[in-house]
Amino acid sequence: MERRDRISSLVGLALAVFVCFESYRLPLGIGNWNDPGPGFFPFWAGLLIGGLCLVMYLKARQTQSPDPGSWYVREKWKKLVLILLVLLGYALILERLGFVVSTFLLLFVLFKWVEGQKWVWAVGGSLAVALVFNGIFDKWLMMQLPKGILGF
Amino acid sequence: MEFVSNLYLGFSVVLQPQNILFCFLGCVMGTLVGVLPGLGPVAAISILLPSTYRMDPVSGIIMLAGIYYGAMYGGSTTSILVNIPGESASVVTCLDGYQMARQGRAGVALGISAFGSFIAGTVATILIMLAAPPLARVALIFGPPEYCALMILGLAMLIYLAMKSMLKALIMACVGMFLGGIGTDPIHGVERFTYGSYTLLDGLGLVPVLMGLFGIAEVLVNVEQVVKTEVYKTTIGRLLPTREDWKKSIRAIFRGTFIGFFIGVLPGGTAVVSSFASYIVEKKLSKQPERFGTGMIEAVAAPESANNSASQGSFIPLLTIGIPSNVVMAVLLGALLIHGVTPGPMLIKKHPDIFWGVIGSMYLGNIMLLLLNLPLIGLWVKLLKVPYSILFPMILFFCLVGVYTVNNNYFEIILMILFGMVGYLFKKFGFEPAPLVLAFVLSPMLENAFRQALIMSGGSLTIFFNRPISLVLLLTTMTLLLLPFIPGFKKIPKEETR
Numbered sequence: 001m002e003r004r005d006r007i008s009s010l011v012g013l014a015l016a017v018f019v020c021f022e023s024y025r026l027p028l029g030i031g032n033w034n035d036p037g038p039g040f041f042p043f044w045a046g047l048l049i050g051g052l053c054l055v056m057y058l059k060a061r062q063t064q065s066p067d068p069g070s071w072y073v074r075e076k077w078k079k080l081v082l083i084l085l086v087l088l089g090y091a092l093i094l095e096r097l098g099f100v101v102s103t104f105l106l107l108f109v110l111f112k113w114v115e116g117q118k119w120v121w122a123v124g125g126s127l128a129v130a131l132v133f134n135g136i137f138d139k140w141l142m143m144q145l146p147k148g149i150l151g152f
Numbered sequence: 153m154e155f156v157s158n159l160y161l162g163f164s165v166v167l168q169p170q171n172i173l174f175c176f177l178g179c180v181m182g183t184l185v186g187v188l189p190g191l192g193p194v195a196a197i198s199i200l201l202p203s204t205y206r207m208d209p210v211s212g213i214i215m216l217a218g219i220y221y222g223a224m225y226g227g228s229t230t231s232i233l234v235n236i237p238g239e240s241a242s243v244v245t246c247l248d249g250y251q252m253a254r255q256g257r258a259g260v261a262l263g264i265s266a267f268g269s270f271i272a273g274t275v276a277t278i279l280i281m282l283a284a285p286p287l288a289r290v291a292l293i294f295g296p297p298e299y300c301a302l303m304i305l306g307l308a309m310l311i312y313l314a315m316k317s318m319l320k321a322l323i324m325a326c327v328g329m330f331l332g333g334i335g336t337d338p339i340h341g342v343e344r345f346t347y348g349s350y351t352l353l354d355g356l357g358l359v360p361v362l363m364g365l366f367g368i369a370e371v372l373v374n375v376e377q378v379v380k381t382e383v384y385k386t387t388i389g390r391l392l393p394t395r396e397d398w399k400k401s402i403r404a405i406f407r408g409t410f411i412g413f414f415i416g417v418l419p420g421g422t423a424v425v426s427s428f429a430s431y432i433v434e435k436k437l438s439k440q441p442e443r444f445g446t447g448m449i450e451a452v453a454a455p456e457s458a459n460n461s462a463s464q465g466s467f468i469p470l471l472t473i474g475i476p477s478n479v480v481m482a483v484l485l486g487a488l489l490i491h492g493v494t495p496g497p498m499l500i501k502k503h504p505d506i507f508w509g510v511i512g513s514m515y516l517g518n519i520m521l522l523l524l525n526l527p528l529i530g531l532w533v534k535l536l537k538v539p540y541s542i543l544f545p546m547i548l549f550f551c552l553v554g555v556y557t558v559n560n561n562y563f564e565i566i567l568m569i570l571f572g573m574v575g576y577l578f579k580k581f582g583f584e585p586a587p588l589v590l591a592f593v594l595s596p597m598l599e600n601a602f603r604q605a606l607i608m609s610g611g612s613l614t615i616f617f618n619r620p621i622s623l624v625l626l627l628t629t630m631t632l633l634l635l636p637f638i639p640g641f642k643k644i645p646k647e648e649t650r
Contacts, residue, residue, distance in 0.1 A: 008581045012323060019330055027342050034611030038337035038344055041599045045329040052323045059319075071580045076376045080576075083375065083548070084569060087368070090552055091565035103549065110545035117541070125542075129549070143206075143557050 004071055005060035012053035019046030082114055098148025099138075103130040155281060162512025165505050171211050175513045178215035179520045182222015187230055187532045188543070192240065193223035194589075195370055197483050198362035199547075201490075202554045209491035210506050214513040216487055217467070220480050221273060221514070224423060224460045225521045228265035229532050232258055232452070241423035241459035244431045244451075251447035259389035264401050264449055265456040266525045267393070272409040272457035273518040276464035279413055280511055284500070288472040291497035296604035297616050301625035302475055303598045306419035308629040310478065310587050318636060321587045324578075328588035331356055332595025339603055351563045358486040360555050360564045361592060364571025365578070365585045367551040371544045372576040391526055397449050404434050404450035405457045412458030416465025422478045422586075426462035427455035464514055470495055471507055475594075479586040482593040 023039035023046060024030060031037030072080075086109050094102045107126035111117040117125075137143040165171060185196040197216050204212030227242030232249035245265065252261040294302070311321040334345045335355030346352040393401065411433060412426040434454045435441045444451050469477045474496030476482040488495050493503055500507045525532070555568045578585055609615035616622050 004581050008583070015327070022345060026344060028340055033613055034606065036603060036606065038340050038342040041595070041602075042330050042333045042344060045326045045333065048326040049323060049330070052319060052326065056319055056323070073376045079375060080372055083372065084573065087548065087552065087569050087572075088566070091562045091569070094556065094562055094565075103553075106552070107545055107549060110548065111542075115541040115545070129546070133549075133553070137553070137557070144560060145557070146560075 002060040002063055002065060005056055009053040009057035009060065012049055013057070016046045016050030016053060019043070019049065079114060083110070086110060086114070094148075095146045096148055098150055099145040100130045100134050101148060101150060103133065154285075158281060158285075158508050159512070161504060162508035163515075165210060165509030166214065166512040166516050170208070171214055171509065171513065172516070174207070174211040174215040175218050175517050176520055178218020179222040179517050179524060181215075182219040182224075183226035183521065183524050183532065184535070185219065186223035186226020186228075186242075187535055188538075192366065192370070193220050194362065194480055194483060195366040195547075196223070197480065197487075198359060198366055199550045199554045201359055201362075201483065201487055202558045204487060205490065205558070209488070209493050209503075210509045212491060213484065213487060213506060213510055216484055217510055217513065218517050220484075221460060221463045221517060222521055222524075224456075224463050225266065225269050225525050226532065227459070228269070228452075228456050229262060229525070229529065230536065232261045232265070233533060234536060241427050241463075242456070243424070244427045244455045247431075247445050248448050248451035251445065252449065252452065255447050256389060257447065259391045260393050260397055260449065261452050262529055263391040263526065264393050264397060264453045266391075266522055268401065268405045268408065268453040268457040269460040269525075270518050270522045271405050272412060272461040273464060273514065273521075275406075275409045276413050276416075276461040277511060277514040277518070280464060280468055280514075283417075284468055284472050284507075284511075287468060288497040288500050291473045294473070294497070294621070295619075296601040296608060297619050297622040298625070299475070300598060300601040300605055301616060301622040301629070302419065302473065303594045303601065305625045305629045305632075306469075306475055306477060307587065307591055307594065308632045309419045310422075310590055312632045312635070316582050316584055320583050324583055324585065324588040325591040328591025329595045329598075331361070331588070332592040333599065338596065338600055349563070351559075351561055351567075355596070356567070356592075357555075357558065357564055358483070358593065359558050360568040361571050362483060362589065363551045363555050364568040364573075365575035365589065367547065368568060368572025369575025369579060369585075371547055372572065373579050374540060375544060391529070393449070400448075400450050401453035404430075404454040407433060407437075408454035408457030409461045412461030413465040415458075416462030416477070417468050419469060419475065419477050422466075423459040423462040426458040430454040430458035467510070471499055471510070472497060474499075476590065479589045482590050485593060 020043055023043035026037070026039040028037040028039070030039040030043045086106060090102055090106045093105070097105075104126045107129055108122050111125060112119070112122035134145065138145050166175060181196060181200065182193065185193055196219050200216065200219065204215060207215075224241055227237060228245050228249065231237050231242040231245040232253050235246050235250040237243040237246055249261045249265070252258065307325050311318055311325055332355070334352055336342070336346075336353055337344055343353065351357075408426075408430040411430045412423070415426040415429060416423070431444075431451060431454060434450050435444045438444065438448070438450070440448075463480075466477045466481050469475050470481045470485060474485075474494065476485045485495060493499070493506060551568065552565060555564050556562065558564065575585055578588075605615050606613075616626060
């Protein structure tokens, strides 16, 4: 765990430097305790993050415990990346292709390619969910869902 | 007399057909997320938050509240039958609940959990009705320095009670403070960390942050781990506890109820902490402490009562002072603000329908949950068998649709994915997201209160130390944060629960 703590504390330190620097650069700046400027709160938050991460880094360097191994499961990382890409893809196609088509594609890819379900379930299940929830959101809850170029 | 008229108002609100429906929906959803491992009440409330936007505020809050206390009921089912806590407040129920199931007493364990939860929920609701109005009157004398000090105490309490590392919890709270500050500065109107994004002008949205950290991140971790839900092969058997079981449990239920309520009311108090605390108390009071962990019924009854009582007690600081005591309440605060309702001492006067309606719904919800959790237990056990490979695409779908429909803005989906990745890394590197979310929600309120206090005092920080309530709150905060550095001080004897 100490190795992981060292890595996370260094990331935290980088974040702290960024936050403090950017707070300082804001128009009207940090101000002071008696007259705080717009950068005051973020600056102090950044300074505290930095100080605490430094303490964590030093503590992690002082202690030694057995290495818990890799922080991710080697066999599964491709699956996680695929899921994230599918989610990102949904964000990008939703307004272009509309709710029904995008949702069908999202669920089909997740059921078929990520989880390896049977074709019948992947196609039928995805289509059913897309149509049923389009009915619920669009017709019942009157939510504004994107129609896309296909018009539904 | 005031008590009766308030009760009447509460029931007249909750017994309207649409409110009965939404209370029922909340209880069903809560039991569902409580039963299913890998999906907690925070994730469920976040996912369903956007669906309440078009509802009447009372109906929306009644449904979201039902999810929270409903999850406390449902959580015990998975702990007892599968030995995996359905949600974190039921961790301690696994110890003796699962052992009872192995001894063929699964039904009795489930029964006493449901009855205990019902008694605790009902008593807690009465306590809320009695305690909330006087507390709201006291809160009226609070000014910006007191609010500022109270929010800092709430954060400090959550950090102090962090399950993992206090240092990491403190870092998370600071990150939450920074994230809460993104957007337009409330006093000078300066854009902070927006980098030209229109979406960020109003600050980071609560929904994408929550859904990312609790919804997407939980799915990513669970997909990696493969949640195995093998229901212990035993007949559930009779659900009604015997006279002997009641004799052993009834005191534990009432002790759990009061411990849970007290912890729930405290700033930073969570249902998880209350269940651990009540288990420890029962073990200390027991004549056979060595038998804890072997299937003692009081060790199931007490924590299950405590977590229910705490979940309802935690509504007090939110509804009367306007300060959320834990992350679920922070989400509910966000929901109230989105509906244009500001919780606080004036809520009882300005929106009595919401205040007493939510409290009235707790009575109704407890009865619904008892009926949902005992006669329908077989249905929930069947749900446990739904494979995660079917469940997680649906959770992801609800997250995506939920976050998009808030503002019809696809950039918020991207923000949610980003927070999902960050939340996954937080879990892997041992950081708890709860202090971050609480600080994120409190940050704008804290900043406003701090600056208003300075304006009041003409720029002097002494205002925080000259006022007695603020001084006491700040001294308590300092004591909490310094306690772990005192040599020989023992924080929470977690090992006693093992």
